[in-house]
Amino acid sequence: xxxxxxxxxxxxxxxxxxxxxxxxxxxxxxxxxxxxxxxxxxxxxxxxxxxxxxxxxxxxxxxxxxxxxxxxxxxxxxxxxxxxxxxxxxxxxxxxxxxxxxxxxxxxxxxxxxxxxxxxxxxxxxxxxxxxxxxxxxxxxxxxxxxxxxxxxxxxxxxxxxxxxxxxxxxxxxxxxxxxxxxxxxxxxxxxxxxxxxxxxxxxxxxxxxxxxxxxxxxxxxxxxxxxxxxxxxxxxxxxxxxxxxxxxxxxxxxxxxxxxxxxxxxxxxxxxxxxx
Amino acid sequence: xxxxxxxxxxxxxxxxxxxxxxxxxxxxxxxxxxxxxxxxxxxxxxxxxxxxxxxxxxxxxxxxxxxxxxxxxxxxxxxxxxxxxxxxxxxxxxxxxxxxxxxxxxxxxxxxxxxxxxxxxxxxxxxxxxxxxxxxxxxxxxxxxxxxxxxxxxxxxxxxxxxxxxxxxxxxxxxxxxxxxxxxxxxxxxxxxxxxxxxxxxxxxxxxxxxxxxxxxxxxxxxxxxxxxxxxxxxxxxxxxxxxxxxxxxxxxxxxxxxxxxxxxxxxxxxxxxxxxxxxxxxxxxxxxxxxxxxxxxxxxxxxx
Numbered sequence: 001x002x003x004x005x006x007x008x009x010x011x012x013x014x015x016x017x018x019x020x021x022x023x024x025x026x027x028x029x030x031x032x033x034x035x036x037x038x039x040x041x042x043x044x045x046x047x048x049x050x051x052x053x054x055x056x057x058x059x060x061x062x063x064x065x066x067x068x069x070x071x072x073x074x075x076x077x078x079x080x081x082x083x084x085x086x087x088x089x090x091x092x093x094x095x096x097x098x099x100x101x102x103x104x105x106x107x108x109x110x111x112x113x114x115x116x117x118x119x120x121x122x123x124x125x126x127x128x129x130x131x132x133x134x135x136x137x138x139x140x141x142x143x144x145x146x147x148x149x150x151x152x153x154x155x156x157x158x159x160x161x162x163x164x165x166x167x168x169x170x171x172x173x174x175x176x177x178x179x180x181x182x183x184x185x186x187x188x189x190x191x192x193x194x195x196x197x198x199x200x201x202x203x204x205x206x207x208x209x210x211x212x213x214x215x216x217x218x219x220x221x222x223x224x225x226x227x228x229x230x231x232x233x234x235x236x237x238x239x240x241x242x243x244x245x246x247x248x249x250x251x252x253x254x255x256x257x258x259x260x261x262x263x264x265x266x267x268x269x270x271x272x273x274x275x276x277x
Numbered sequence: 278x279x280x281x282x283x284x285x286x287x288x289x290x291x292x293x294x295x296x297x298x299x300x301x302x303x304x305x306x307x308x309x310x311x312x313x314x315x316x317x318x319x320x321x322x323x324x325x326x327x328x329x330x331x332x333x334x335x336x337x338x339x340x341x342x343x344x345x346x347x348x349x350x351x352x353x354x355x356x357x358x359x360x361x362x363x364x365x366x367x368x369x370x371x372x373x374x375x376x377x378x379x380x381x382x383x384x385x386x387x388x389x390x391x392x393x394x395x396x397x398x399x400x401x402x403x404x405x406x407x408x409x410x411x412x413x414x415x416x417x418x419x420x421x422x423x424x425x426x427x428x429x430x431x432x433x434x435x436x437x438x439x440x441x442x443x444x445x446x447x448x449x450x451x452x453x454x455x456x457x458x459x460x461x462x463x464x465x466x467x468x469x470x471x472x473x474x475x476x477x478x479x480x481x482x483x484x485x486x487x488x489x490x491x492x493x494x495x496x497x498x499x500x501x502x503x504x505x506x507x508x509x510x511x512x513x514x515x516x517x518x519x520x521x522x523x524x525x526x527x528x529x530x531x532x533x534x535x536x537x538x539x540x541x542x543x544x545x546x547x548x549x550x551x552x553x554x555x556x557x558x559x560x561x562x563x564x565x566x567x568x569x570x571x572x573x574x575x576x577x578x579x580x581x582x
Contacts, residue, residue: 004383007381007383008383008384008385011378011379011381011383011384011385012384012385012386014378015378015379015384015386015390018375018390018394019390019393019394021452022393022394022396022397022452022456023393023396025405025408025409025412025452026396026397026400026408028408028411028412028420029404029407029408032411040411042416043416043418044411044414044416044417044418044419044420044422045408045411045412045414045419045420046418046419046420046423047420048418090304090305091304091305093301093304094301094302094304094305096301097297097298097299097300097301097302098301098302100298101297101298101301102298103295103298103299106298109302109305109306112305112306112309113305116309116313118509118563118567119313119560119563120509120510120512120513120563121513122513122515122536122539122559123513123556123559123560123563124312124313124316124317124320124556125536125539125540125543125556126320126539126543126544126549126552126553126556127315127316127317127319127320127323127553127556128312128316129543129544130319130549131311131312131315131316131319146312147308147312149304149308150304150305150308152305155305179292180292180294180297181292181297181300184301205399208401209400209401209402209403211401211402211403211516212515212516216544227401227402227403227404228403230403230404230407231403231406231519231520234407234410234520234523235523244407245407248403248404248407248408251401251404252399252400252404255399256396256399259392259395259396259399263392266395266399267395267460
């Protein structure tokens with residue numbers, strides 16, 4: 001079939017337009033991060049900038065230790081790493097059980113997984129909050145993490161992924177004298193690496209960016225996570241905006257770098273469960 | 278001796294092929310019971326109670342009778358439904374058409390644009406909310422006011438009137454999710470057999486015909502999936518509004534949603550009974566949508582094979 005240069009030009013022009021609209025808010029934020037927050041408060045968020053006076057002072061201020069930004073950053077980092085680690089291990093475990101075994105109650109149990117997947121957490125946020133109080137986990141990192149250690153979406157993905165692996169591997173493991181759990185740790189875990197990468201990134205982003213639940217569980221400034229901390233700066237008092245703008249940029253940068261390096265896994269993770277099968 | 282024997286017996290039991298699957302799915306079953314089932318039961322019970330610690334009393338349907346006719350609740354429900362319907366109407370056709378355009382054989386730099394349009398999905402609702410709140414700031418110098426100023430309009434106080442509030446919310450939604458939905462459609466398109474398009478071309482079918490009679494019907498599973506996540510995402514919307522208005526408050530409740538109402542009753546006013554009743558209403562809506570979906574498409578059930 002012939003290629004038409006006119007069509008190509010039109011398509012590319014369209015997508016350049018879409019790219020500009022996509023990048024515009026990020027560019028606005030970045031430009032704003034190069035000037036004092038006072039100016040933003042007075043003039044609003046726009047592209048007017050005196051490049052001679054642009055500087056990285058606001059970023060330096062983030063690192064200076066004169067504010068809570070880095071405490072929040074570390075809190076978020078700890079919560080994300082622990083939660084993602086637990087979620088990956090436990091969910092892959094469950095997914096393996098569903099993919100490799102036939103057992104009584106399997107269909108019913110899987111229906112329950114789908115049920116939890118279908119009900120937004122917001123529905124049960126209030127009883128969940130009361131439960132966390134009763135467990136004595138309110139105002140702790142464990143309180144943020146505990147309801148998210150087994151993720152139905154991840155179970156679904158791991159099950160789907162594992163059903164593509166022949167059961168002969170399991171039988172061979174049994175013949176070689178592996179226990180049922182040995183088969184999982186020695187044979188299956190290495191085979192699941194790509195699935196771990198995709199889901200690690202999917203869940204990592206969800207955890208790093210989570211806002212509503214951490215906001216409810218924590219009510220002490222030194223314990224909040226990054227998104228909750230940034231939200232608390234929205235009122236333009238004092239030097240709030242200095243931290244807010246540079247801090248927002250600095251919250252995206254690590255994810256952006258990871259995205260550039262591991263694009264494939266990001267896309268696989270985000271679109272998981274979508275269309276396969 | 279005795280205990281050793283017992284231990285060996287129990288480990289034999291745990292390691293048997295019959296028991297292993299239950300050990301594997303135990304983490305899910307435990308968290309399901311502890312967090313999900315317990316919460317749902319707790320919520321349903323509380324919705325029939327006047328909740329006051331140990332002195333909670335059952336008051337029948339009073340919570341429902343109070344909240345259902347409440348004008349603010351009805352507004353919040355309407356807002357959530359409106360947001361859901363419009364965001365579905367925007368977030369299905371636009372990403373679909375863009376995916377087809379990007380997938381076109383005339384297009385160049387596909388991978389580059391695909392990745393670029395995905396970037397907003399990396400930002401949290403907080404960071405994107407900060408950007409949009411400030412972009413649509415009421416100052417004369419804020420970006421959107423400058424932009425409409427070029428056409429001689431404004432400056433507007435964007436957060437005051439319903440129309441402009443909805444513009445911000447839908448713009449934010451489209452900015453964040455167009456790239457993701459487009460990605461779903463792109464991977465759906467990969468699975469359509471190209472022979473279909475070739476034979477259609479031989480039969481003399483035009484671009485629009487192939488789009489209508491091949492692409493759209495064969496992308497139906499993708500559309501169902503995107504529709505499902507959009508409905509639940511839309512009905513659960515809260516954080517976006519919370520960020521735009523810097524709190525669960527908006528002039529005349531223009532930005533109050535169902536979850537916002539639940540949050541207000543349960544967390545801000547401490548009226549747990551009424552908040553639970555709202556939760557139950559929300560749950561019923563979710564279940565009804567699910568049942569309807571299952572009847573029409575068999576959404577997830579069909580993935581079994």
